[in-house]
Amino acid sequence: MNQTKIGIIGLGLMGGSIGLALKSLNRDYYIVGLDHNQSHLKEALELKLVDELADDVSAIEECDIIFLAVPVDAIISITKSFKNIKDSATIIDLGSTKYKISHSIPDNIRENFVAAHPMTGTENFGPSSAFMGLYYDKTLVLCDLEKSGDTQREVAKDIFKSIGMNIVYMDSKEHDIHTAYISHMPHALSYALANSVLNQEDPKNILALAGGGFQDMSRIAKSSANMWEDIFRQNKTNLLDALTHVSDELDYCKRLIEKDEFEELNQWMKKANILHKII
Amino acid sequence: MNQTKIGIIGLGLMGGSIGLALKSLNRDYYIVGLDHNQSHLKEALELKLVDELADDVSAIEECDIIFLAVPVDAIISITKSFKNIKDSATIIDLGSTKYKISHSIPDNIRENFVAAHPMTGTENFGPSSAFMGLYYDKTLVLCDLEKSGDTQREVAKDIFKSIGMNIVYMDSKEHDIHTAYISHMPHALSYALANSVLNQEDPKNILALAGGGFQDMSRIAKSSANMWEDIFRQNKTNLLDALTHVSDELDYCKRLIEKDEFEELNQWMKKANILHKII
Numbered sequence: 001m002n003q004t005k006i007g008i009i010g011l012g013l014m015g016g017s018i019g020l021a022l023k024s025l026n027r028d029y030y031i032v033g034l035d036h037n038q039s040h041l042k043e044a045l046e047l048k049l050v051d052e053l054a055d056d057v058s059a060i061e062e063c064d065i066i067f068l069a070v071p072v073d074a075i076i077s078i079t080k081s082f083k084n085i086k087d088s089a090t091i092i093d094l095g096s097t098k099y100k101i102s103h104s105i106p107d108n109i110r111e112n113f114v115a116a117h118p119m120t121g122t123e124n125f126g127p128s129s130a131f132m133g134l135y136y137d138k139t140l141v142l143c144d145l146e147k148s149g150d151t152q153r154e155v156a157k158d159i160f161k162s163i164g165m166n167i168v169y170m171d172s173k174e175h176d177i178h179t180a181y182i183s184h185m186p187h188a189l190s191y192a193l194a195n196s197v198l199n200q201e202d203p204k205n206i207l208a209l210a211g212g213g214f215q216d217m218s219r220i221a222k223s224s225a226n227m228w229e230d231i232f233r234q235n236k237t238n239l240l241d242a243l244t245h246v247s248d249e250l251d252y253c254k255r256l257i258e259k260d261e262f263e264e265l266n267q268w269m270k271k272a273n274i275l276h277k278i279i
Numbered sequence: 280m281n282q283t284k285i286g287i288i289g290l291g292l293m294g295g296s297i298g299l300a301l302k303s304l305n306r307d308y309y310i311v312g313l314d315h316n317q318s319h320l321k322e323a324l325e326l327k328l329v330d331e332l333a334d335d336v337s338a339i340e341e342c343d344i345i346f347l348a349v350p351v352d353a354i355i356s357i358t359k360s361f362k363n364i365k366d367s368a369t370i371i372d373l374g375s376t377k378y379k380i381s382h383s384i385p386d387n388i389r390e391n392f393v394a395a396h397p398m399t400g401t402e403n404f405g406p407s408s409a410f411m412g413l414y415y416d417k418t419l420v421l422c423d424l425e426k427s428g429d430t431q432r433e434v435a436k437d438i439f440k441s442i443g444m445n446i447v448y449m450d451s452k453e454h455d456i457h458t459a460y461i462s463h464m465p466h467a468l469s470y471a472l473a474n475s476v477l478n479q480e481d482p483k484n485i486l487a488l489a490g491g492g493f494q495d496m497s498r499i500a501k502s503s504a505n506m507w508e509d510i511f512r513q514n515k516t517n518l519l520d521a522l523t524h525v526s527d528e529l530d531y532c533k534r535l536i537e538k539d540e541f542e543e544l545n546q547w548m549k550k551a552n553i554l555h556k557i558i
Binding site: 121181185193203218240266268276279 | 420447461484495496502523527530533541546551
């Protein structure tokens with residue numbers, strides 16, 4: 001069997017961790033990495049996230065499997081810039097939005113493309129945040145698979161299964177609605193929480209009291225602003241819907257407290273408790 | 280040295296864990312527990328959270344140190360019901376609000392009373408949620424200490440230090456403002472998030488995608504509605520202030536997205552990132 005050449009564009013948390021996970025397998029992979037940040041490139045090689053650094057995108061275009069682990073707007077511009085992709089190549093993106101990406105891929109490489117969203121991550125970023133177990137036993141969403149070629153579908157399923165992911169399939173439109181609620185809106189909430197405390201008179205004294213609850217609620221407010229700006233832009237409509245719903249819930253809670261309607265408030269909290277039974 | 284008799288009213292997460300932590304020390308403590316829930320009483324004894332169950336409050340009144348680990352409204356009613364507290368007794372509450380409690384203790388036992396808030400907890404409740412390490416290396420806030428007797432101050436500091444807590448001192452009014460931001464409002468946010476997802480058409484399908492971010496943000500929405508109803512009622516004014524601030528932040532975020540002002544949104548998220556440097 002021939003060696004499989006894998007290219008990873010973007011050597012931060014997601015791309016770096018894919019490199020580590022693939023290198024841990026007993027497979028004949030050779031992994032080439034590219035990042036527009038020079039210090040990240042150096043760091044990625046030192047951390048052995050990849051076997052080799054690519055000089056430019058042409059070295060990536062020679063690969064059999066290409067992962068795009070960059071912010072969601074960059075995913076679109078990179079796929080538009082590809083010139084010499086191999087006919088059999090599989091290009092997989094790892095972005096947090098799927099509809100715009102899935103519908104922006106140039107026709108000539110659409111069958112090469114597989115739209116993927118691994119439901120995993122941390123608030124950290126950059127090559128040093130990468131770790132081998134990021135993907136293990138986590139959910140992977142594959143979208144609009146009917147637009148991908150037969151080979152590419154199988155290549156993508158195989159490689160994600162090999163690193164321990166549990167695959168689910170979804171229309172990219174449905175994906176973006178669901179992730180607005182499960183991920184994008186909660187990030188906005190966390191940023192709002194962090195800023196509301198940081199805007200107080202003595203945030204340091206307040207934060208000195210932070211217990212586990214606050215730390216959990218504010219963790220994702222540490223996430224990369226640049227990455228999330230793009231996600232919020234691409235999933236604008238669904239995100240605004242989700243933000244309206246959570247604001248309505250919050251207003252309802254506030255109104256019940258203002259009016260001393262604590263029995264209703266108790267019922268509202270008991271309803272939220274149901275979450276316990278689902279996740 | 281004589282044996283010290285310790286009474287714990289409320290044998291859930293907080294009270295049960297105090298029992299376990301004190302029993303792990305090499306001190307001559309004898310621990311008596313009381314709970315209004317009969318099945319909790321039985322469970323607490325089986326789990327060895329306490330040495331003995333009290334038949335009623337009179338057995339607790341005989342103790343040298345009494346912990347009140349019940350919801351914040353019950354703390355007030357129990358202290359009002361005490362009839363035969365020992366002159367030297369130290370009564371310590373573990374409630375999440377402090378102002379109303381500190382100012383509701385009957386004059387005749389106010390010096391016996393120490394207002395304490397351990398900044399620790401989990402979303403679980405009942406005797407089975409108790410664990411020995413809950414308090415270790417966590418922050419304890421002691422409030423209005425000038426209202427407590429000299430002996431009681433020292434007894435409280437000593438016992439919390441013995442289980443590994445880091446003590447800070449605060450006025451109860453200031454405590455309630457800070458905890459509104461660091462704890463009470465974030466609980467309301469988490470309940471709102473949970474309900475906004477549970478109200479969607481197919482919450483189960485959405486929740487199937489939940490990654491670490493959502494799980495963290497929704498964890499405390501599983502907390503006891505009865506306990507939090509009382510906290511929200513007692514800290515109503517400060518909580519409403521905090522809710523107004525976080526709603527304003529959320530509205531600002533929403534407006535920026537609606538108007539495509541993504542550069543400002545990026546700055547707003549970068550500001551939240553500062554949290555990274557503080558906690």
